Every structure is written in C-alpha cells, then in structure tokens.
Amino acid sequence: MIRSGMATLGVAALFLAACGGTGGGTPQKKTELTLYNDKGAWTKYFDEMGALSKQQIGLGMKPTGYTDSAQYQAFIKASFRTNVKPDLFTWQTGGMLAEIVKQKQVADTTALWQEAIKAGDLSQDLAPYYTIDGKQYCVPMNVAYWGMFYNKKLFDQHGLKPPTTWDELVKAAATLKKAGVTPFYHTSVLFSFVWFEQLMAGSDPDLYDRLSTGKAKYTDPGVVQVMEKWKELIDAGYFVNPGDKTDPGDVMKNGKAAMISLGTWFNTSMTQRNMKAGTDYGFFVIPNVNPALPKTSVIFESGPLCSLAKAADPDASTKYLKWWTTAEAQEKWATTRGDVSANPKVEIKDEALGQITKDAGSGKYRLVNRYFEATPPPVLTAALDGFGKFVTEPGTYKDVLATIQKEADEYWSTHQ
Amino acid sequence: MIRRAVLVVLGLVWLYPTYLLLVNAARPAASYDPATAWAPSGDFALFANFAAALDKADLGASLASTALYSVVSPLLGVVIGAMAGYTIVVLRLRHGFWWFLLIFGGTVFPSQMLLVPLFVGYSDAGLYDTRAGMLLVYTAVNVPLAAFVLRNFYSGVAFSIFEAARMDGASTFRIFWRVYLPISTSALAAVFILEFTFIWNDLLFGLTLTTTESVRPVMTALAGLMTDVYAGTPVPVGLAAGLMCSLPTVLLFLATQRLFARGLSLGSV
Amino acid sequence: MTTRSPILGRFRYGYVAPAALLVAGLLYAPFVWTAYLSLTRYDGLAPPEWAGLANFGKLFDDPALLTSLRNTLLWVVGTMVLPVGLGLLVAVLSHDIKGGAWYRVPFMLPYALSGAGLALVWSPILSHGGIANVLLGVDTAFLQSAPVNTLAMLLVWTWQQLGVNTLLFVVGLQSIPKEPIEAARLDGASGWRLFRHITWPLMRPLTAVVVGLALVASLKTFDIVWVLTQGGPGRNSETLAVTMYKETFVASDYGYGSAVAVMLTVVTGLASYLYLKRQVAS
Numbered sequence: 001m002i003r004s005g006m007a008t009l010g011v012a013a014l015f016l017a018a019c020g021g022t023g024g025g026t027p028q029k030k031t032e033l034t035l036y037n038d039k040g041a042w043t044k045y046f047d048e049m050g051a052l053s054k055q056q057i058g059l060g061m062k063p064t065g066y067t068d069s070a071q072y073q074a075f076i077k078a079s080f081r082t083n084v085k086p087d088l089f090t091w092q093t094g095g096m097l098a099e100i101v102k103q104k105q106v107a108d109t110t111a112l113w114q115e116a117i118k119a120g121d122l123s124q125d126l127a128p129y130y131t132i133d134g135k136q137y138c139v140p141m142n143v144a145y146w147g148m149f150y151n152k153k154l155f156d157q158h159g160l161k162p163p164t165t166w167d168e169l170v171k172a173a174a175t176l177k178k179a180g181v182t183p184f185y186h187t188s189v190l191f192s193f194v195w196f197e198q199l200m201a202g203s204d205p206d207l208y209d210r211l212s213t214g215k216a217k218y219t220d221p222g223v224v225q226v227m228e229k230w231k232e233l234i235d236a237g238y239f240v241n242p243g244d245k246t247d248p249g250d251v252m253k254n255g256k257a258a259m260i261s262l263g264t265w266f267n268t269s270m271t272q273r274n275m276k277a278g279t280d281y282g283f284f285v286i287p288n289v290n291p292a293l294p295k296t297s298v299i300f301e302s303g304p305l306c307s308l309a310k311a312a313d314p315d316a317s318t319k320y321l322k323w324w325t326t327a328e329a330q331e332k333w334a335t336t337r338g339d340v341s342a343n344p345k346v347e348i349k350d351e352a353l354g355q356i357t358k359d360a361g362s363g364k365y366r367l368v369n370r371y372f373e374a375t376p377p378p379v380l381t382a383a384l385d386g387f388g389k390f391v392t393e394p395g396t397y398k399d400v401l402a403t404i405q406k407e408a409d410e411y412w413s414t415h416q
Numbered sequence: 417m418i419r420r421a422v423l424v425v426l427g428l429v430w431l432y433p434t435y436l437l438l439v440n441a442a443r444p445a446a447s448y449d450p451a452t453a454w455a456p457s458g459d460f461a462l463f464a465n466f467a468a469a470l471d472k473a474d475l476g477a478s479l480a481s482t483a484l485y486s487v488v489s490p491l492l493g494v495v496i497g498a499m500a501g502y503t504i505v506v507l508r509l510r511h512g513f514w515w516f517l518l519i520f521g522g523t524v525f526p527s528q529m530l531l532v533p534l535f536v537g538y539s540d541a542g543l544y545d546t547r548a549g550m551l552l553v554y555t556a557v558n559v560p561l562a563a564f565v566l567r568n569f570y571s572g573v574a575f576s577i578f579e580a581a582r583m584d585g586a587s588t589f590r591i592f593w594r595v596y597l598p599i600s601t602s603a604l605a606a607v608f609i610l611e612f613t614f615i616w617n618d619l620l621f622g623l624t625l626t627t628t629e630s631v632r633p634v635m636t637a638l639a640g641l642m643t644d645v646y647a648g649t650p651v652p653v654g655l656a657a658g659l660m661c662s663l664p665t666v667l668l669f670l671a672t673q674r675l676f677a678r679g680l681s682l683g684s685v
Numbered sequence: 686m687t688t689r690s691p692i693l694g695r696f697r698y699g700y701v702a703p704a705a706l707l708v709a710g711l712l713y714a715p716f717v718w719t720a721y722l723s724l725t726r727y728d729g730l731a732p733p734e735w736a737g738l739a740n741f742g743k744l745f746d747d748p749a750l751l752t753s754l755r756n757t758l759l760w761v762v763g764t765m766v767l768p769v770g771l772g773l774l775v776a777v778l779s780h781d782i783k784g785g786a787w788y789r790v791p792f793m794l795p796y797a798l799s800g801a802g803l804a805l806v807w808s809p810i811l812s813h814g815g816i817a818n819v820l821l822g823v824d825t826a827f828l829q830s831a832p833v834n835t836l837a838m839l840l841v842w843t844w845q846q847l848g849v850n851t852l853l854f855v856v857g858l859q860s861i862p863k864e865p866i867e868a869a870r871l872d873g874a875s876g877w878r879l880f881r882h883i884t885w886p887l888m889r890p891l892t893a894v895v896v897g898l899a900l901v902a903s904l905k906t907f908d909i910v911w912v913l914t915q916g917g918p919g920r921n922s923e924t925l926a927v928t929m930y931k932e933t934f935v936a937s938d939y940g941y942g943s944a945v946a947v948m949l950t951v952v953t954g955l956a957s958y959l960y961l962k963r964q965v966a967s
Contacts (some may be wrong), residue, residue, distance in 0.1 A: 039640070039647075040639065041640035043473065043640070044474070047474065062628075065640060067640045067801075071531070071620075073934070082539035082540065083540075084539040100730065103731060124878065188917055189918070214545070242918065243828055243830065244812050244814055245812035246807065246809065247651060265648075266648070273646050274446035381935050388917040388918035393919075400919075403529075420782065421780075422774075423775065423779055426775065427791035430789075431700050431794075433795070433806050450809045453816070498787050500704035502700070502706070504701065507697050507700070509698075516961075517709070518963065519704050520959070520961070523712075523898075523952055524901060524957060525715075526946055526950065527715045528907065528934075529719045529942075530711075530715040530930065534718075556708060559704045570886075572890045573860075574862075610852075639799070657802075658801065664804065669796075670790070675879075676856070676859070
C-alpha cells in the first residue's frame with residue numbers, strides 16, 4: 001500500500017537532479033561503522049571513541065545522534081524492515097530488549113560475554129540485565145548507579161553528615177526544613193518515577209520486581225503504603241514545588257534543594273558547572289526504608305550497545321562491541337564524561353563514584369533495575385503521567401495507582 | 417502618535433524575553449542562577465559560550481547542506497506553489513477549488529505520523545540520507561503554504577493585467593514568470609521567510625531521514641545540547657546554542673524588511 | 686466565460702501537476718500507512734494484526750482524549766484571539782507609518798527561535814518561583830494546573846507567532862488597490878470606519894490565509910506543548926497531537942495512536958474545508 005505511493009515518489013525523484021549524499025550499497029568489509037544513538041548530546045564523546053578505535057583496532061565509528069528517544073526507538077524498529085541497517089545502536093534493557101530479541105533482530109553476544117567475564121572486563125552481576133532465555137545480547141554502553149547528590153556546603157552549615165539509615169535521612173530533612181532549606185528535589189516531567197522507585201526498592205524490592213513483571217498490582221497494599229510514605233514526605237514540605245522548572249544542575253548549585261536523587265551521570269552536570277566533588281557537593285547511597293532488608297537496594301541503570309543479527313558486516317560489529325568492553329576503551333569513555341564504567345578495571349577518579357562502583361561490583365548491594373527499563377512502555381507511559389499528577393496533587397494517589405493498574409491489566413492480559 | 421505608542425509598548429513587552437535570552441546567553445556558564453536571571457552579569461561570556469557549544473557539536477559539514485535545504489527548497493516550493501495558485505485563479509482551472517483543496521490538504525496531516533512511512537519509503541527508493549531526498553521532502557512540505565498564499569494573493573489582482581498581457585501575445589507561462597511573479601514579491605518573500613525558518617529549525621525530517629554528517633542538518637547536532645539531561649549542559653551554553661541557530665533567520669528578517677515597506681507593491685493595478 | 690480559450694487549456698494541468706504530485710507522493714501517501722495502522726494492533730515491530738474498528742471504539746471511552754479535545758479547542762480559540770487578533774492589530778497600526786517595518790522587528794525576532802530554544806527561554810519565566818512570579822508578585826506554578834498551563838503556553842505561542850501573522854497581514858494590506866481608499870477618504874471616511882468598511886473587506890484574501898493557516902496549525906499544536914510540559918503533569922495539558930505522539934511512539938501503541946491521528950486529520954480536514962469553502966470558493 002505504502003509502496004505504491006512511494007512509486008509516485010520515486011517518479012517525482014527522477015524529476016529532481018540527484019545531488020550528493022551516500023545511501024545504498026553494502027560493502028562486505030567495513031572499516032567504519034555507524035552507531036545510532038538517542039544521546040545526541042554525546043556526539044563529541046562518541047566521535048572521540050571512533051578516533052580511538054580506529055587507532056587501536058583499525059575500525060572507525062561515526063555516531064548518528066537522536067534527541068527524542070521515542071522518535072529514535074520508532075526509527076530503529078522501522079529500520080529492521082528496510083535496507084538501512086545500523087551497524088551498532090543503543091537501546092534499553094528490560095522489556096524493550098526482550099522485544100527486539102524475540103523478533104530475532106539482535107546479534108547474540110554470549111561468547112563475547114563469557115570471554116569478557118573471564119578477562120575481568122565485565123562483571124557477572126551485569127549479565128542478568130543482558131540475558132534473555134539464557135543467552136546474552138548487546139554489551140553495556142553505559143552504566144549508572146542511582147543515589148543522592150547533596151549540597152555539601154548546606155550539609156556542613158547545618159552540621160549534617162550523609163545518613164546511613166532512613167531515619168537519619170528523614171531527620172536531616174527535618175533539620176534542613178526547619179532552617180528554611182528545601183531538602184529534596186522532584187519533578188512532574190519524565191523523572192517523576194524516581195521517588196516511587198527508590199521508596200519501593202528500599203521497602204520491598206521483591207514486590208518491585210513482581211510489579212515490573214505483572215505479578216503484583218499497583219493497588220496492592222505494599223505499593224499503596226509506598227505512595228503514602230511519599231505523600232507524607234511531600235506533606236511535610238520536604239520537596240521543591242514540582243512546578244519549579246529549574247534544571248536540576250542549577251537546583252543543586254544554587255541550593256534550591258539540598259538533595260537530588262539521580263544517576264551517577266548527573267556528575268557531568270556538576271563538573272560542567274565548575275562544582276567540586278567533596279567540597280561543593282557529595283554523593284551517598286540512599287539507605288533502605290525498611291532496615292530489616294539484608295542488603296541496601298541500589299537503583300541500577302544500564303544502556304546497551306547492540307548489533308544486528310543481519311548486520312552488513314557482522315564480524316566488524318562484533319569486533320567493535322568486544323573492543324568497547326575493554327579497559328582501554330572504557331577508560332576513555334568513562335573519564336571524558338566523568339561517569340562510571342561497566343568495566344571493573346577502570347579506575348574512577350571521583351572518590352564517591354569509584355566507591356559505589358567497587359561496592360556494587362563486590363556484591364554489597366542489591367541492584368534493582370531502574371523503573372524506566374523495568375516497566376513495559378505502555379505501563380511506563382501511564383505511570384510517568386500518573387506520578388506527575390501525584391506530585392502536583394498528592395491527594396490523588398489512589399486514583400493514580402488505579403489508572404496505572406488499568407493500563408497494566410491491559411498490557412499483561414496480552415503479554416504474559 | 418497613539419499608534420506609535422501602542423507599537424512601542426507592545427514591542428518592549430515582546431523584547432523582554434529576547435532580552436533575557438541575550439543576558440543569560442552572555443552569562444558565564446557556571447554562574448547561572450534562575451533567581452537572578454533578569455540581571456545582566458558583569459562578565460561578558462557570550463563568545464566563550466558559543467565556543468563551548470561549538471566544541472560539543474561539530475557543525476562544519478552540516479552547515480553547507482542545511483543552507484542548501486533552507487534556500488533551495490523554499491525557492492522551489494514558492495515557485496511551484498505560486499504556479500499552482502496562478503493556474504487555479506488566473507487560468508481558471510476547471511474544478512480549481514478542488515485542486516486547491518488537494519494541495520492545501522497536504523498540511524492537515526500531523527507530520528510526526530509521516531516519519532516512519534517516509535523513512536521506509538525513502539530507504540526503498542534509495543533516497544535515505546541523500547540531499548535530493550531532503551530537498552524533495554522539504555519542498556513538498558512547503559508547497560501547500562505557498563499555493564495558499566499566492567492563490568489568494570492573485571485572486572486580489574485585477575484580471576485586466578492578464579488580459580492586457582494576452583493581447584500582447586505572451587504565453588501563459590511567460591505571463592506567470594514576467595508579470596505575476598514580480599508583482600507578488602512581498603507575498604513570495606513572506607512565504608520564503610516562513611519556509612526558510614521552518615526548514616532551518618526542523619528536527620523531525622532531519623533526524624529521521626539522514627545519517628551522514630554531510631547530509632544531516634545543523635539543528636540535529638545542536639538540539640541535544642539544549643534538551644538532554646544526560647549532557648548536563650549549563651543553561652547559558654544551551655541559550656548560546658539557541659541564539660547561534662537563530663542568527664541566520666534573524667539576518668534574513670532584517671535583510672528583507674524593506675520588501676514589506678509601504679509602496680513597493682503595485683497597489684492600484 | 687470568454688477568457689477560457691483553448692490555449693489556456695493546454696498546459697494548465699502541467700502547471701498544477703508538480704504541486705499536486707509532490708503533495709500526493711510525500712504527504713498523502715505516507716498517511717495511507719497510518720490510516721491502515723489505525724485498523725490494526727501494532728507495536729512497531731511484530732507484524733500488524735487486524736483489529737477492525739477496535740481502536741476507534743477505544744477513542745470513545747478514553748478520558749484522556751476528552752482532556753485533549755478540550756485543550757485543543759482552547760488552542761484553536763486562543764490562537765484566533767491572540768496571535769491572529771494581535772497580529773492584525775500590529776499590522777494595521779504599522780503598515781502605513783514611516784519606518785513601520787522597524788516597529789515590527791521585535792515581533793519577528795521570536796519566530797527565529799527553535800522549539801528547544803523556546804523552552805530554555807520560557808521555562809525560567811513560567812517556573813514556580815520564576816521571573817513571572819516575581820514580576821507579578823504571585824506564587825503560581827504556571828505550567829502545573831489546567832487550564833492555566835495551556836493558557837500560559839498560549840501566551841508563549843503568541844509571543845512566537847505574532848510576527849508571522851503580522852507579516853502576512855502586511856502583505857495583504859499592501860496588495861490592496863489604492864483607489865477605493867482614496868475615494869473613501871475624499872468622502873470623509875477615516876479611522877475605524879475606513880478600516881471597517883473599505884480596508885477590511887479588501888484584505889479578505891490574505892485574512893483568509895492567516896485564519897486558515899492558524900486553524901490548521903492550532904488544531905495540530907504539538908511542539909510547544911512537547912517542549913514545555915510534555916502534555917503533563919498527569920496529561921492535563923495534552924493536545925490531540927501530543928496524545929497521538931505519546932500513544933504511538935512513547936507507549937508503542939501504533940494502532941491507537943494512528944486512530945487518534947486519523948481522527949485529528951479528519952477534524953482538521955473538515956474544519957479547513959468548511960472554512961475555505963466559505964472564504965475561498967467564490
């Protein structure tokens with residue numbers, strides 16, 4: 001149907017003199033790969049990686065960046081049906097990865113993982129996020145641990161130390177609040193899920209996991225309690241107004257809120273604002289709400305770098321992914337962005353981030369998959385909207401949970 | 417006098433956000449505080465911010481192709497649209513209203529929904545990641561607007577002009593080219609400005625239909641700096657990037673101002 | 686009609702063909718795919734499954750869609766009053782005074798700003814504790830509750846679009862023949878009466894353009910909402926186009942998203958047809 005329309009288009013094209021551009025043609029041996037990604041702002045970092053790989057393994061790489069991840073995902077999915085094949089592309093773990101693996105689009109990287117784990121380039125702990133039906137797919141493009149960034153000067157001023165228990169955290173919030181400082185940041189757009197996920201993981205991580213696989217309901221008592229806890233904190237006046245549109249980086253810098261829960265990548269925002277770790281700001285792992293849990297839950301985020309099963313030059317793509325996991329590559333990738341790395345051998349310069357990476361690698365924490373990846377897209381969409389509504393009108397939490405559950409019911413009725 | 421006063425007051429209101437843009441784009445990247453954003457900073461860091469934005473987004477290769485798209489496509493679109501408008505109104509094409517509706521109907525589709533089918537079609541037709549493909553889609557998007565504006569513009573032009581030219585034995589195309597196009601300069605220029613700006617700022621088609629640097633438009637490289645939370649770009653640098661993107665369009669506005677001054681059009685004819 | 690000589694007939698279709706073909710091939714044809722998807726269940730990946738009219742049935746019991754419809758209506762009405770109405774005012778005030786073009790420059794500048802730039806400029810203004818709060822001495826988060834957030838975005842939209850409408854109105858004013866105006870002046874008409882009875886009817890062709898374009902654009906409002914609120918919080922500022930985009934690309938429910946797109950297209954098409962029929966077909 002569409003093709004007939006495109007025939008008209010083809011005819012129209014003939015009227016126009018063709019000029020420039022590359023297009024078509026699939027050479028068997030590639031010396032430069034294309035890397036499609038939804039991190040348009042990282043183009044410079046990808047370019048530097050391309051230059052490094054060319055030097056080290058004779059295989060260059062050029063990024064094609066997108067800025068809207070929804071549009072990006074639609075593009076990648078559509079590309080599977082065409083002859084425009086990305087050699088490498090970034091994706092999401094969780095349901096999104098399972099979906100494209102099920103369609104047999106993604107190249108199996110099991111052998112690569114086995115070798116990398118043996119060589120110490122990848123940690124066994126990461127493998128589950130990349131495993132579908134016993135086989136591994138893709139490699140980690142980036143990893144991030146979520147915790148609390150805090151304004152060190154404000155903490156010092158009020159005699160506070162990074163809390164080690166939930167009670168201490170709440171007490172710190174109360175102290176700050178009393179002194180006229182807003183303790184926490186949250187938002188109604190996109191990252192509206194952060195506190196829900198954190199409170200869930202810190203109260204009942206098993207319930208959190210069941211929730212993301214459709215085995216528990218958003219209306220279950222455990223989930224309702226989490227929302228009530230969150231509401232309690234909002235009602236106590238511990239959060240900034242969600243209608244505050246200030247960039248979180250500036251919220252931290254200007255002390256509009258003393259604490260912001262985000263992934264380790266937020267470090268980039270800090271360094272770009274000339275803030276010094278240890279003197280201007282710090283980072284701590286958020287203690288569990290439920291002290292009886294055996295391990296502290298840490299939200300973990302990892303974005304995969306994938307290659308296609310039917311890539312133009314599968315050997316080159318695999319070679320590239322392999323190189324990507326090596327310490328030489330990861331050293332560069334982590335340091336240029338000031339973030340952590342999936343490779344345990346990479347020395348992280350930032351003390352706090354280095355510590356959490358090491359601890360996470362040694363099995364000290366219970367790593368919990370970030371809500372954004374753990375939740376299937378239709379449910380996630382409803383949930384992000386729901387939490388956005390909740391933070392502006394906390395009284396609506398029961399309606400919000402019911403709305404999310406309605407979407408979840410619909411999804412899991414066809415996806416079990 | 418009252419007229420000028422109203423214009424000046426309204427104009428000042430309009431300039432205020434522009435002022436904020438300039439002040440904050442010129443602020444040192446590390447000293448932005450939304451609480452005092454209206455006060456100019458003592459240090460002038462506009463060029464440092466430009467440099468910071470340029471450092472992250474390699475624009476060199478994209479500039480030439482973006483310039484090509486945003487000049488050639490509107491030119492083609494304006495001429496093709498004007499020709500359609502002329503045919504419908506002046507040549508009194510049979511069922512002209514329906515032809516007009518068909519062409520104007522191109523604007524009713526939500527463009528986001530065209531992306532995936534266009535991408536699939538383009539990759540089948542070998543137009544993906546080609547400059548010709550980009551020119552084609554941008555021209556198509558521009559045609560309805562041009563056809564609408566020019567169709568209506570020509571409907572206000574006295575038919576006697578056409579008759580006089582026919583008497584002199586000019587062909588219909590010659591009359592279009594030598595008479596109707598020149599009298600509609602201001603309308604053509606207005607359409608050109610709108611279309612130039614649209615293409616220059618376009619992200620939808622630019623992102624989806626290209627991949628190589630030499631084909632991909634500039635905006636695709638800069639937009640990420642302004643929006644991506646992972647990038648952590650300081651607000652002044654984002655604003656500087658936005659300002660930089662807008663400069664060509666602003667220059668075009670200023671350069672074409674005199675076309676819209678009273679008395680240039682043929683008025684009474 | 687005496688003017689329809691055979692020579693005029695020979696190339697006529699050749700003159701409209703490029704426009705018609707481009708539009709048909711690049712705008713109509715892709716939409717056929719969307720129309721087809723609206724009758725299927727499709728996640729963008731596995732082959733689409735036929736679903737009949739199920740997606741359209743869902744349109745009727747989706748409370749979020751009602752919000753989108755209401756907001757979209759607000760956008761249409763608001764656009765006619767603000768960017769179009771004020772645009773006309775600025776054009777009329779400035780078109781025949783000396784240096785009038787320079788008075789219009791402040792209104793044109795915002796049009797050059799891209800969507801992302803727009804959000805960067807306006808977020809700090811509309812933010813809670815932002816510049817508008819300080820200037821107006823209030824404590825409102827302008828982008829939070831409905832319908833305040835839509836109205837606030839409408840003002841931003843006015844800020845950006847006014848200049849374009851002014852420009853088109855100016856073109857309309859310039860194309861008016863001078864004789865009727867001079868004649869009316871001699872008869873003693875001036876000011877409002879001159880405008881109402883002579884100028885306004887004569888500038889109708891370009892007024893129809895401005896209103897027609899604004900009608901279509903406001904029904905399809907997307908960019909500004911997407912960059913400022915993403916339709917939130919809690920979907921309360923979504924427009925039809927935002928709902929369509931979210932359902933299709935964010936939630937990967939291509940079938941339902943396409944159904945919204947088809948509905949939006951039908952509404953937009955019908956509205957433009959009814960308007961243009963009255964204004965243009967004469």
